[in-house]
Amino acid sequence: VPTYRLTIEYEGTRFSGWQIQPRGRTVQGVLLDALREVTGEPRLDLQGAGRTDAGVHALGQVASLRCQRTLRPADVAHRLDALLPADLAVRSITPAPHGFHARHDALERSYRYQLARRRSAFGKRWTWWVGEPLDLAAMEQAAAALVGRHDFAAFGKRGGGKDSTVVVLSTAALVATGDIVLVRFVASHFLWNQVRRMVGALVAVGRGDADSRDVPRWLDGTASPPPLGAPAAGLFLEAVRYGQEPFMLPPPIPIGVPVADPGGTR
């Protein structure tokens, strides 16, 4: 079976998530329609590495595509550029080994959450502006306490057919650059809603509504983490790793630029 690997970028604001649904505009659905038109094949199998929720973006979603006939990737890519809507782009199509499955074969997924440090006219769709100063050092301590093999049941439901709520979180780190604080999480898989719940808890620590020393008690079940998750708009699936490939972790998407301040008040 001819199999291909697609790297996909989407602005999630107007999508009801990745996974195809009877109703609702989904990334998988829109992309399958375009691929059927381009290939002329009514039966295609398209599987994404991450089932992102409504409003969540992707910089480097990966999907596997199985077809009946061999494709010419450059032609398909060119025709997709003309067919796909403005908020969805296929960045690469390459032949993949027989049997490649983007979700089952993924070793690690990297998500980022973009917190805005100021109100920006360009930030609404891609960031969460909390509206008050955050104690980044306390948030870093709390993030570090999340790293490792833990039962994250308090942070999300099971998802993706896994029976266990145990997740090995290999990275939970803050990167502050310019007007953005990027919070990055890497793991083999995540529970449903886990990243947004973890970000919500870190922001509670940053605001002083919770303490980084509470994290172990959230994980061992003796206390409940803050219940509010972060809004979808700040969340991006940024990369998926397979085999021995290096993990490409891209820099933040800025929300504007520094402006010369003539000795002002902000």
Next chain:
Amino acid sequence: VPTYRLTIEYEGTRFSGWQIQPRGRTVQGVLLDALREVTGEPRLDLQGAGRTDAGVHALGQVASLRCQRTLRPADVAHRLDALLPADLAVRSITPAPHGFHARHDALERSYRYQLARRRSAFGKRWTWWVGEPLDLAAMEQAAAALVGRHDFAAFGKRGGGKDSTVVVLSTAALVATGDIVLVRFVASHFLWNQVRRMVGALVAVGRGDADSRDVPRWLDGTASPPPLGAPAAGLFLEAVRYGQEPFMLPPPIPIGVPVADPGGTR
């Protein structure tokens, strides 16, 4: 009369431009409404340095505000953050000398146009993706030929109450970074539509539909420049210079990030 200088950022997509109109959502109109509510003063005078058109963005628009009573800038800024819509932000408010007028006192205005070098799911609102390769060296030659004191009548109508179509263009330069080619123009003032017409002409040169050696003939009136202007979405008023202040020219707003390409075709 208490006078203030405001630095303003907006995402122009949903605005009918800067200048207040009887109908239509304008930056000046929305900002005046918010300022009236914050100050309690029904009669305020708010003048912007650049009358940007519908769909044009601003990173550093400057406005002068005249009021009846003295304001506390930090309080006004804080209350505006809560009142203004997501696509409009006031970045600074500072006391200005008596008689300061943002439009009349401006010495130079800098506009940028963002051309996308690839199709991006994040680029539609802020860039123009031409959809074919551009000869950047030819565009640079054409841009250089535009610099200087010329009659730009072929590129735009008079605007801003000026009688002459002569403009001294001090900068016309390309900056290529990552997925963006930024085209920057600096002049004391511009004709209406001039920047978008100049970008349209440069893109015609980049596509090979025109030649950089045609530029002098466009300027002396012996030939007509390409008639199509560039779309509003790529255009930003980026900075305004007054007096001896340095000119702050900010970097491009990216439209996504590099993605590791597993030996692909794009």
